[in-house]
Amino acid sequence: MAQPGTAKNVSPEEKAEKIGDQVLALDVKRVADWIQALVRTLKAYRMYLPNNPTLHKFQSDLEARTWSCLKEIGDIVLNVQQFDLLFEDYSVYHNAAREESLAFRFYTDGVRQMTFREGLEPQELRGLLDVLKKATDPSQGQDDVVTLLWERDFRHIEYVHISIDEIVDESSATQDYEPEAGAIEGGIPWPASPTAAEAEEEAPRTASGESVVERSDDWNPKAPIKSSWDESMGVQFALSEQESKTLHESIVVEEARPLLNEVLEIVAAILTSEEEPTSFLESASAFQKFIELALEEGDLARANQLLSRLRTIAAQRAETHNEFRGLAEQVIREIGRPSFLGQFAPILNAHPELDPGLLTNFLVQIGASAAGAICDLLGQVNHMKHRRALCEALAISCKDDVDVLISRLGDPRWYVIRNVVYVLGRIAHQGVERALDRALHHEDVRVRKEAVRALGNIESPTSRAFLVSAFRDPDASVRIQAALTLAQRRDDRAAQSIWGAISAPEFAKRDQAERRVFFEALGKCGSDSFVPRLSEMLTKGGFFRGTNEEERMNSALTLAWLGTPKAIEVLNRELISKREPVRSAVEAALETVRNAASAGKTPRRGDEMDDDPPASDSPPAGGKP
């Protein structure tokens, strides 16, 4: 608004110009907001199911903005630049990220202008969103925008595009191809007409007696040709109503044709008929593309089925062509290349519903060659059940060769290392203890804890030694984990190690909860040999002499967990002790163990996946021994 008194100093032309500028500024903002709404809705399309209320909200907002814009401004003309959409020479959209920029998507396919006409209908707007969705969705192959717009045949949306040659010229992406002189003769000359002499000269000679056949594409007349038609024949070429109906039905059938299945049958038939290794490999590669397509579409069941089918065909053919099996495996290994499997992470993240069992099965079918790529995926996949499936696949695929996994222990991402350590623990391959020891000294406590668990799965003196060394870990949770893990071995050597830790001077400095877990661990793996020492701790002190009540409680608990006749004898004896602290300690210990037993589980505090972080920094929970 002009301030009072200032109008006098402005000429009518300037005033008009100023008003014009304000109107333009308003229009530019309107269009920019509208495009933003379009982009938001497009994102919502990818995130929500079609019946989601949030998506409906976005759609309604977009529609309201669209009609309002067209009503206020009239036809909207947007000029397309590489990363910008311009309205009246002002940028109303800018996004330089090539993978997601709407402007860039239009620009690369040659669209240079878009016009939205007044009268744009709701179904056209939805159609446009559909076009944009297809054009920007990598899983749909990012179809050509011009083709998508052309197919829709919008009445109120027009577009101007340049030819593909001009796009190429502009981007200088590729050089125009100039076939060398004679190049065409080398490959696709059909049916260029060299002289008969030339053809005979070039063609290999026919071996004597070799069979010859007619040209496939020749149509020799079998009947004499009349020089004119009898017009009365016209009737037989007129399509009857029934025939027209039949043709119409065949169009409907064609539209609904299960194209993918049909093509798969064709490719499978071709593969089954191949005789030469190179041809077999080529056909198997075509099969591979369909497997990859299934994966890109998140159809794991189909991907599994196709993989199995490829193997089955190769196995059948191997009866006569032994090398075909190896060629099929070569193709299958190719699917596990990091450049391809790496693209799978966004698909997994977008489809939490994907069956982890199918995922594991598929990855296992690809084999150990995919291990590196699967490790990469571990760092990118958000859903825990998918990570678990990936780990499961690694545990199976790398059973006989853990080198890839060990090499991944140097990954800069702690959560990847943690998952790999978990897998190593699942495999429990003797000889990986040293690698796990490295993880035992990782700066992140979660990795160290996982390393303790993994070592727990390996039955070897080395793993035992490394577990005991974890008692000196600076973090209490790792020490606790080590004690519980060692206790699971339920042997006297484990108990001796735990007793050693309990007896060490620094043990007294640990916090109360940790001390209690160590005693419990001792109770779970110890034997009668510890009963005298525990009994002494339980009854230590007299009526008038003070003692460590916490130690008394822990020793009672340890005896209760030991549960041997000798231990129970001590507890029964002290249950009627005249010394109330001793009696109370025994009563509390028995209560604790009874509760744990009735709950059907042993206390597992240290065994839980504590501080399990969200998203990609979490290892697979559950499925652990």
Add this chain to the structure above:
Amino acid sequence: MSGPATRASVPSGQDASTQRILVQGRNLAMQLCVLLKTARIHDVGNVAFHGPLVNFIETVDQLYTAEGEFKLQAVGDFLYINQGRLKLDGSSYASYQYLIDEFRNRGLSGFAFAGKVTPPEVKKFVRLFLDVDVKASDPYVDFSGSLTKLSVEHLVPLRTVVPQSGSINVEEARDSRKVAKRTFYRAIESTKTVMLSARDKRPVDLRKAKRAVQSIVDLILNEEFSLIGLTAIKNHDEYTFQHCVNVSILSISLGQRLGLSKKMLGELGVAAILHDLGKATIPGWVLNKPGKLTAEEWKLMTDHPVQGVKMISKLRGLNELALRAMIVAFEHHLNIDGSGYPKLGDHLAMSLFSRIVAIADCFDAMTAHRSYRKTPFTPYEALHHMLVANKEKFDPLLIKAFVNTVGMYPAGTVVLLDTNEIGVVTEHNSHEIFRPKVKIVADRDRKHVDGAIVDVSHREPGSDTYTVGIVSALNPEEYGINVADALT
């Protein structure tokens, strides 16, 4: 339109010297185009101008030595060197069109070359040519005067001959023909690019083929100009690619008659363009072998549908379009009666697209020059074979629809009329499949004429009697008729 007119074109089978002149004429036109385009960017004194200049002068020299004074002229949408029409193909189309437009803007039909030219003379000529004010009332007069003033004597401008009647309609018709031809030749170029890329295992940009097909579909849907007529002009040099485009046009036309949606027509058109992609893997000597094929050669030949599937599978993205194209590539040599190839597994019924393409493929292939057959079938003969001798091979309903699409005397058929005139069918009448539109090319005395287009379905006013009728189809070679002239 007058001028050198249709009779000036050289019928196929002309002698070697005529062919040589046509080749040199093509070079001349292409070089003149390069010369003018270079001069738009660089001064004529620039070193970049030197190469094109030398080439141009050399060609003029050769032509003058062989022919004496000669002319390069634009008539309609074609360039002529003396009486010979320069053959139009995908790679020359843009250059020829550039020259025709540049000539037209200056009120010129072309130039007479009255002697050997020198570099200074050509430089002066080019400068003046580009400096002509095309908005002047008569640019020809200005240009001609300037050339005389600067003593450019061996390059004589020729004035445009103005069409006599119906200028607006003539222009409109010419424009729609021009658009159709441009679409047609661009489609051939795009097909060439796609096929050569696939053959050389380079990335294939299918967008080119898609866009070309989209233009074809738009033209067919708008019924602006019959593209079917253009399919009857067989250009031997580019025929491999033209065949694919022809099959695409015929398939789309048939698809349109059936009522396919625009999207499906687009997919059908691209699938048709790619139907023979697998032939890229067959050695030339097999494809062009004049005689019968050995078992091994036959195996190679019959493997091309399979090779096509493999090649299409390598294209980026396996969307609906690619899947349809793979099915068509695989099935287009299968026949409805169970014959044909390849025979693999228990293949299900042929798709509608494949049945359409099989018909279009057969029709176009029969009318093409083949290394193993001296003369191609005429479109009439081809249709006859398909309807009579080989009818069991095709879908009976689709073949009916095809007849209704191309007519019983398809474009390119030479016919004898009951007026004793000879004409070339240019377009069929969908309401009267036996009575197409015919361009008269020879009068009743068998003299070549650039005659009118006669609608054979036309009746006497107030009567059921047709004004003219077809007596029989003729073999064009027996009458020395160049079908292409009548169709373009």
